[in-house]
Every structure is written in structure tokens, then in C-alpha cells.
Amino acid sequence: MRLSTYLLPTLRQAPSDADNISAQLMQRAGMIRKVASGIYDWLPLGLRALRRVERIVREEMDRAGAHEVSLPVIQPKELWMETGRWPVYGKELLRIKDRKNAEFCFAPTAEEVVTDLVRREVRSYRQLPLCLYQIGLKFRDEIRPRFGIMRAREFLMKDAYSFHVNDEDASKYYDVMKRAYTNIFKRCGLKFSAVEAQAGAIGGSFSHEFMVHAETGEETIVACSGCGYAANIERAETTANGDKSDFAPEEMEEVATPGKSSVEDVAKFLKMNKKRFLKTQLYMAGGKPVMALVRGDHELNEAKLSGALGGVEMHRATEAEYETIAGCAVGYAGPVNLPRFKTPEGKMEEVRILADLSTEALVNAASGANKKDTHLKGINMGRDFTAESVLDLRMTLESDPCPRCHEKKARFTKGIEVGHVFKLGTKYSESLKAEYLDVDQKAHPMVMGCYGIGVSRVVAAAIEQGHDDWGIIWPKEIAPFVVAIMCLDNDEAEVKKAADELYEQCLEAGIDAVYDDREGRPGVRFKDIDLIGIPFRVVVSKKTVADGNVEFKRRDSKDLEMWPLAEAFSRLRTML
């Protein structure tokens, strides 16, 4: 591609609303332009990178035996009613009415439509397993679109869905897909981890996220250098922390703590270690109160609490709800002598108490007394209150040992989620009645898996991982062009001829080369080529040609190499 005729509107400064590095660099490098909040134009340079990722994804999906399809993006409400997702999906689902007032949505994902297709076309176990995938537009009406195309509303996604006769076959294919994903991100030239995304009930985990490592990532990964365990911090397991001390249980005692409501303040006031507190949080879950307890120095992990409660609608209790349930303000509530509450039906029930594993070792703990300006000391679980269950409810700390090998080798790193593989089970096949007949003509729901990659997000993640002060540093596998050939002296016939020839040779050999044949000051042009991050740069100038050379440089190195002009092409070809 000759830059003189290319649309490459590079910018010195990113627009002020570009709120992370990739959003800034993609705008500065002329890869994308914003049209509306979370909605972008992909310009030629950006689209080239996107297409390279897309191609790698397609090849690996094909290799994994998946078949490409194209499902509509405008999907009828009826199918989403069948699975029950229409009423619960919330405002992220872009809902549309057509000219006849029929309701549709712009698909954020395609479980309904693909399962509908399969239930109509697949009848027999002989037709299974089957995996269908597509690479296409998705729309999610994010409440706060940000980070450029990384959290855009309209984006490009690869979504795959597999159908199996049983769980065993689904698990086997899950591993095939995990390998395919590993191949994809390796081929994209990225550093990444597959992390556990959900603790498994029986038989280990059944969901993995693929995270590209980047200091600027939104997600925190807990990764153990010992046993290889890796998980999203939101889902990283914790174990009981601290052995039961052999202090003798004391009498429970009320203490006045006027105006002290935080664990910090009360601990200081009572001269007790924070670790000896039962930190109390009230939630309303499915209309009923639930109290969660974690140790004073720990933080509750809401995702884990939600999981423990079976995913019912849940919110933190309001001040008013605290007063109704515990009879006091936030900060004075506690598990001891918690009054019973009246259900909407008028029944009196105990408040459910769920306690984190690490609270079990506490002897003579402190907590709120469910009374204004008052706390309790000398609380002992079992004696003074009963928890319905004791389970993993807290956020991991960087000081925690690895939850698997128990060595102190787990570290926190930052990552960007670019893919997700998931064993769905029969959730969709049951609600949509996607059944197959077995060898005895008996019907069973198909067992499903689903597998997503944020194709446009991979482009941004690669930039978050690969950049410096001057701009993008592409892995050569997904760079929009792999070589930039720069002719610095267009008006010198001999120089121009040498550069032209090198470019033509690259084209003929199928090397993705961009030819900077523009006029203008070399300094500005060098800056552009650094900004757009082309892995290899070859400069042809009066000076180099006079010495019979070209100047070669890698984007990720400072070293300049002089190559004999006559060898330039063959060296490039060998290198690529």
C-alpha cells in the first residue's frame, strides 16, 4: 500500500475522551474514529489489524472442527421469551420495534438463535457433536461505554456454540476449544493466561477466561508460579486463613462505641486487631435479608455471595433496611441477637447468616450489637450465634497462599479479558427443547458449550500490551503491515527507483508492506511510522543508496542495521 494515496489521518494528540492507552493510540494512529458513544468507524489501517485477528480465529475454529455460519443480528423477541432472557436481560439489550410493531433485539449473543436452528435441524445422535461459529457484529448497550473499542457498544465477536450427546463429550470438546483458543492467542503473538472463571461444583472448573497480560488491564489475575493455578480475582478461591487460637472463650460483653462505626475506628478505639472483627454486611436477596460475615481485614466478594445464594436478585441493604432489620445503622449490625424479620406474607423468620471460611478460627471476636453506638466483644461462633453455612466468600489478598498448592507463590497481575469458554450444560437446550434421539429413539436435551472471543477487543489488548512512548508496537502476526519501506528522497531518481523496486518485490512475494512514498519532512514521517507500530522498517535514502545500503530497524529495538541494498529483499523474505 502506498501511503501517498492511503487514508492515514495520524494525530499528535488523542481526543480528550480517549480514556486508555489503546483508545488514544488507535485514534492517533488513524485506526478508528468515534461516531457516537461506544460506536466507531474502523479506518483502513485499523481494519487491516482486525482482519488479521479475524483470519487467525477463523483458521483455528475450522481446525477445531467448527462450522462457520452467519446468524442474524436482528432477532425476534419470541425466542428470547422462550429462554426467559427477554425480561431479565436489562437495558444492555438493545430492543427494537419494526414497522409492524413486532419486537426484536440486536443480538448481544446468539444462544437463542443457534439453539433454535439446531433444534429444527438436528434430530439424531448421529448428527452430534456439532459446533457452529460466526464472526460478526454484536451490540451491547453499555451504560458507560469506555476505553475506545475495548468496551464499545457495537463490536466484532466470534461466538461458537457446540452441541453434544452428553456431558463427557461436551467436556472433551471444551478441551479442544481451550487448545484452539491457546493457539489463537499464541498465533496473535500475545502474552496471555487461561484463568479459571468460576469455581467448579463437581469435577473442577467449567469456565475459563483468556486474559491478555497488560499493566493497564481492568481485571486482576491471581496466578501461582508454583502449581500453575490462575484465576480472575473475582472468582479466585480462598482458603481458611489463620488457625484457631487456643485462647479460652471469654464472656460476651457490650461496649459503648459512640460514633465509631467502621472496623478501623472501632478496632483502634477498643485496641483490638482488625483481624479479630466479624465484618458484617446485610443484603436483600430475593426480598429477604441475608447477613454476610468476613474477617475485619478481609473484603466481601459479592460475586461469591451471589453464587452462594443461587444468583437471585440481590442488593446491599439501604440505611432504612438496616434500621428495619437490625434496628440500628450500618456499622452497628452484627450476627448476635439479630431480631427475626417479618416476611411480606407476615411470617417471622430468622435472618440467614453466611460466614467466610476465615471467620471460623476467630475466638472472642468483636462485632456490632444491633444497637446504636454499641459493639460486642467476646463473640464465639456456634456459642453466640449460628451461621447457616461457612464458605468461601471473600476477595483474595496478595498475601494469601495459592489456594491449590498452598505455597506462597500466588501473585496478582493485570489482564484484559479477550476470550471466554464455557460449559453451558442444558440451560438453553432444555428451555428451547433442543433434543436428540439416542440409539433407542429416546429423547434427551443436548449438552451445550459456548465459546466467545472479542475480536475487536484483541486488537486493543495487543496495543495495551505492546506500546511505548512513541506509539504502538505490533506483534508481527497481527500488524496491519509487517514492513514499512520509507523513501526519504522522492526527487532522487536512483533512490526512488531502489525504494520502488523493493516495494514491488515485497508485493509480488506476498509480503504485507506499506510504502511511505509521501512528501514531507522525514521527522514527521518517522514519527508516523513509529506511531502506527509497523514491526520492521527499511529506510532508503540518498545517503544509504550512496553506500549501496538500506537502513533496517525493528520497531521494538533501537538498533539500526545497514543492509546491502542488493540483499534487502532476500533478507526480508527470509525473516518473514
Added chain:
Amino acid sequence: MRLSTYLLPTLRQAPSDADNISAQLMQRAGMIRKVASGIYDWLPLGLRALRRVERIVREEMDRAGAHEVSLPVIQPKELWMETGRWPVYGKELLRIKDRKNAEFCFAPTAEEVVTDLVRREVRSYRQLPLCLYQIGLKFRDEIRPRFGIMRAREFLMKDAYSFHVNDEDASKYYDVMKRAYTNIFKRCGLKFSAVEAQAGAIGGSFSHEFMVHAETGEETIVACSGCGYAANIERAETTANGDKSDFAPEEMEEVATPGKSSVEDVAKFLKMNKKRFLKTQLYMAGGKPVMALVRGDHELNEAKLSGALGGVEMHRATEAEYETIAGCAVGYAGPVNLPRFKTPEGKMEEVRILADLSTEALVNAASGANKKDTHLKGINMGRDFTAESVLDLRMTLESDPCPRCHEKKARFTKGIEVGHVFKLGTKYSESLKAEYLDVDQKAHPMVMGCYGIGVSRVVAAAIEQGHDDWGIIWPKEIAPFVVAIMCLDNDEAEVKKAADELYEQCLEAGIDAVYDDREGRPGVRFKDIDLIGIPFRVVVSKKTVADGNVEFKRRDSKDLEMWPLAEAFSRLRTML
């Protein structure tokens, strides 16, 4: 691809709502499935054909110097307000509100967004010309979606937009694009014509439609085998038909024609040839009446009338409007003694009369008398009434001579529109202020062209052009697979080995082969392979292998050829 693991749900019968041949065959061949009215799943086989067309389109666009971009499908109302298209587009435009009640549409076309991009990024004449294209989803909320994917609501389109410093450059590029389109449809293996889609004002026509020839096509093409003239019948030019006779003008005379209102009936009743009638039609155009006259044996072309009236909103006058304006029912109105009408402002004005070219030669014509049950004979234009203009207003007849070379060589054929190239001029660049600075730093609106191809429609059009009683007959250029290898005796080791090997050789050589390794009755499998239309078929069976042969057949021929097994692969390779 091995059919044993492929999703190929062929049907003996198409669904009852499949209303043309391609819709029937695409469903029967397992290429598409309907999800909702005008909304389809593309199954693996269908998508393969679609991708082959897409690739040809992309290569030819790149070759024509266009740059690929990806513009959002969800576009903000504001841009559509700037061009004025939001209020006038009607219900075909799918309008959407996001969670913040901001208004958007699902783009049916992208002039607004691409011109917005270009006005922001292109400043100087040095950056022009520039052509941007994309291949992506479009949505048009058709009132009556039909013909499967041929008139679907969600469909795949290639849309390109070019920007130029002046009309001359735009015209030059228009020709480049016309050539690219010709290459595309040639490479797709289709028979087609580029037809004039609009009569040019000055300097010839500036819009061409590309029509795939098919008896089942919706469009009628007027094509001259002499001079090469070709046009959509909606826009085909006509010339004056018939010389002025040398009859002496007679006196005008009222005749009673009770109950005779059609030209047919009145002509019979008066024993006059239909050709001597002035057929009269009243329209309301921009709130005012207009009378159109054509010869009694001709039909008015509303598109031409609309063009002559500058494209204002226009409808046929209702019965009530006839009574108000002409003082009589439809069938008795005529150009002579037409009363003046009162404008909404209370002014009295003459009714505008536009007459077709062929009416000019009429001497002593007949028409309505603007009086109940009465006609006039002996009407002579100029003497008895005045037409504001005499121009081309009628539909072409198959008996007409070619409007260009005037030879009697124009024929009607049927076609399917698959592409459209259009010189837009400055319509969008003016409303959106897309301007460039010339060498003297003076601003000018860019001159634009736009160029569309219905990519998914090409697939259907190819089937309308290529099929027989057994199914689809693909041109090999866009066939989902070019060769079908059928193993008829899977349980015979030697036969299976021969078929396996041939398939593997094809795969390695990059030949798009489908391997029918399914169990089941040969008859059913042969029917499937014919139905899905693979151009070349190679059968390997116990019988052929015993003779050291394979059986070769072209889809479009009945001849069976026996090829030596050892030569099968090299013959295929040579052929492809």
C-alpha cells in the same frame, strides 16, 4: 469437508412460503433457514457461496484502488438530520432508541457516516481522490419481504463511496468502478448487463444498474442487439412514435358516450383506432393538479412523469379530485376546456398539461370532454389545447425501435438487479459540508460517487440463472465447493481408501472439495449432490474401482466419463 460431520439439512420440499426458485432451492439445499420475516440464518453451505462472492468483490475493489473500512451499522439520528433523510426516509428505516433515549437507525446505506468521516479527515485536494468501501450488514424494513434472501430485511451489501475534486474526476472514477463491477460479475461466472438506470440530463447517463439475466427476474431490461443500448424498462427512453398524418384538421365535435369510460370501450363505440386517443391521467403533484397525456395504445411511465415534475410528492387523483378538477368521473376527463382550479391560497390557475412525444403526431384525436358521458372527437393539439411540454412520458413497448439507433432490434429480457453505480454529485457533500481546499486554499464541496452490490443477492441471482429440475447449477467460481467426491461403498476397504486418498490430495492441493462419505442409499445421496449443485462430481464405487476407474460428471451435463483412478487427481487439478 466431510459431509458425514457437516450440517447439510437438505429438504425434499421447500417451505410453502418460499416464493421463488432461489428461495426454494436455498432452503432445500440447506443453505439458509428463515428466522423471521426477511431474516435468515446462513448455514455452512450457504455461507461458503456468500464468502466466495465476497472475496471476488473485495479483490476487485482493492484493485480499483478503493480502501476497505468498517462503518457502524447503528448510526446516530443527528447525521441523518443533517442530510434531511431522517424525516423523509419512511418506514424502511429501522429506527432505534438506546437506553438513554438517544435515537439511532440501523443503516440501510452509509452516505451520512462516510461523508462525516471524510469531512473530518480530508482537507486538501492532495488527499483526493479517495474511495472507501465496506462489506457489511444492512437492514431495510421492507413492507413485504419476499424471495428469500433476495428481498430480505437483513442482508449483506458492499457499499463504496468516492470523493473527488471535480465532476470530471468523478466521471473518470465512475468508469473505473463500472469496469470493476464488470470484472466482478464476470468472475462470478454470471451472464449480466450493465443497463442505464436514469436518462442523463447533459453528457449522457450517470447511473447504471448491473442486472443478472434470469427469466424469473423482477426487472425488465430493454436491450438492443444493434447498438448495445440497454436500460431498465422503468427508465428506457422512447421516441416519438408515428409521423404526423396529412389528414386535414376537422371541427371538434362532442359525442355522447354513455357508460363508456375506458379507451377500449370508447374506441369500439366510436369505431376509432385506440392509437387516435389522448389517454388522460390526472395527478396531484405538490398539492396541484397535473394532467398527463399519452397515446391511447401507450402506458404512462410514472417514474418519467415524476422526474419531469422534479420528484415532488405525487399521487394519482382520487375520484373526488377528478370531480373537483375536471368536473367529471375518471374516463371523461380530457385536455380541452379544462377548467381552471383554485389553489389553497385562493388563486385561479391553469392545470398543467404534460404530453408524451407520441401524442404530437395525432390529428383529429379523441379524448374526454370533462363532462359526464361525453367525449370529444377532432381534437388537435395547439389549436384546441396547449401542452406545457411534450416529452418522453411513456413505457417502452416491445414493438418500439431502439431509442438510440432506431433499428428494430430492442428486445425485452428479464433481469435481477445486483449492483448499482451512481454519480451522486454534491448532494451529500453540500448538506454535510464535506469540503476540500484547492491549490489556492479555496473551499469546494467534494464531488461524490456511490457504488453498491447486493452481495447476498448475487448468490440468489446466480441460482435464478443456474438451476434445473434437480437443483442448483453453480458457476464454479462461486460454488461452495467445486468438486464432490462420492464414495459409494464405505465398507469396502479398497474403495474407501481410493476415495479417501483422492479427497486428501484435493485438500492438499487447495481444491475446494466436499467428500460425501455418508452412509445411506446412493440414490438419496446423488439427489443431494445434484441439489446442492457442485460443478464436478467424482464417484468412486466397487464397480469403478474394479475397473481401475472413477466416474466423472459435470453438473451441467448428462455425460458420464470414466477416468482412470490413477489419473483422477491430476485431471481434476488440470481442470481447475
